[in-house]
Amino acid sequence: MDRTEIKSRLNEIFQDIFDDPSLRISESTTASDIEAWDSITHIDLIVEIEKKFKIKFSTGEVRGLKNVGDLIGMIAQKAV
């Protein structure tokens, strides 16, 4: 799966979790760009990504993410 495809599927997940159909993410989007993206919604987001991409994250991986680009990279590594 290439990064563009991951990004577009990820965008749908973001829109769903943050309940905002107009939300557009980019590789450089961080938690500070999305007001509702806090420690609680972060795990909701991870759970949804795990479900949709059929992958698993570890706590260390979840903590190490700095922006959406990191997240896409991590999914690209894990998803086949």
Add this chain to the structure above:
Amino acid sequence: MVFTSIPFLAFLGALALLYRVVPRNWRCLLLVAASYYFYWLIGHWFILLLLGATLVTYFAGKSKSFLLVTVGLLISMLVFFKALPLFKTGWLFPLGVSYYSFKLAGYLIDTYWGEMEPEKRLLPFLAYSSFFPQIVAGPIQRPESFLPQVERAEGVSFYTAVTGVIRILLGFFKKFVIADNLGQIVSFVYAHLSAHPGAPLALAFYGYPLQMYADFSGLTDIAIGAAVLLGIESPENFNAPFAAVSIREYWRRWHITLTQWITDYVFTPLRMSLRSLGQPGMILSLFVNMILIGLWHGFRLHFAVFGAVHAMYLTIEALTQRSRNRWYKRSPLANRITDWMGPVVTFHLVAIGGVFFFADRMATVGRLFSHLFDGWSALSPEFHLIIDQPGHSLLFLAAAYALMECLDFARRRFWGKDVILTMPRWGRWSVYTCTGLAFAFTILLMLISSQKSNPFLYAIF
């Protein structure tokens, strides 16, 4: 030696001068020596506990097999001292242990997760755990932010030192003018709860969160300002907490470094391991997290209840988020009203939590809530004695509080942005002169005032 005393200011001033003149490679040693001297004055023989915990952490950080055992040891040490008053009274509490044990445990967990390299040099590490401006009540600075700064040991320019002094003065203002005066009213009302009708109870109900904020953020201002004088930039602990539109946002703005610590090392790992449970997993994680934040203040039932009350708020917010969003989309008016009412409702929820935080007996909580709306009938003469003192007039306190919020607004806007340097020379020197005068005025007030300042609320945790 409390932060709001002349000996502390003299100690800090002398140290800042010395820090500026000694060669750069001596500065870290100077900070360690000063911090241990300070800790000896406030903690006496508990200095050995600080030193021991730091040395064990330093060496454990170098070997992966001892990392988690040492985290367990540090947390056990903290739990032991927090739990001791339950079994034995009259024991002294090692000051700062709640803060430095979290700093050290965070360092070890980060090293374990591979997020930071073990610190090679012992001296900066000794400075990290003992750094005296932060030892009394934080902020809980992360090692990756502190260690490089203390290793660089950069000199402090005259301009930077002035900003540090301004920050300390802001802390003194919050503490002396607002927290101490408001605190006397709040303590008086709580001490004689059954003697008061509704109005004084309401005053204590609304006053306590404001007192707590002025007190704790004032103490943090002094800590941050003092650190600036010693070349260290600290993290912020407060960001306009009463502007929060939800409890969720409130915790991102209140005691930020503690919330972040517990989020990183407790909430996230716990929530991740319980994620297969779905929403019950989230609720359980929130309750564990918030009750731990409560118990961090002391092993007392009312602190645990305080945490549980906040966990309940957060749970309700999380579970209703989607339906609220849908409602706001349908009704823009509701959205606008919520925007406006959000901080007011949040403040009331925080104040309700504050009653559980302050009152160590449930009977007190019951009495306060059941008589809150009793009105102004028959204020006792003793209450008049308190409220009629010059510093306790409600008008004065309201004006002082408003001024504090304005100063804090300016602080958030301009801190770290070097605005004074961009001013013309006359502007710069006006700032310097005003700071000097305000400083001299504060010292003068401290000298002539016979009344001692109350201890800081957060310095005992």
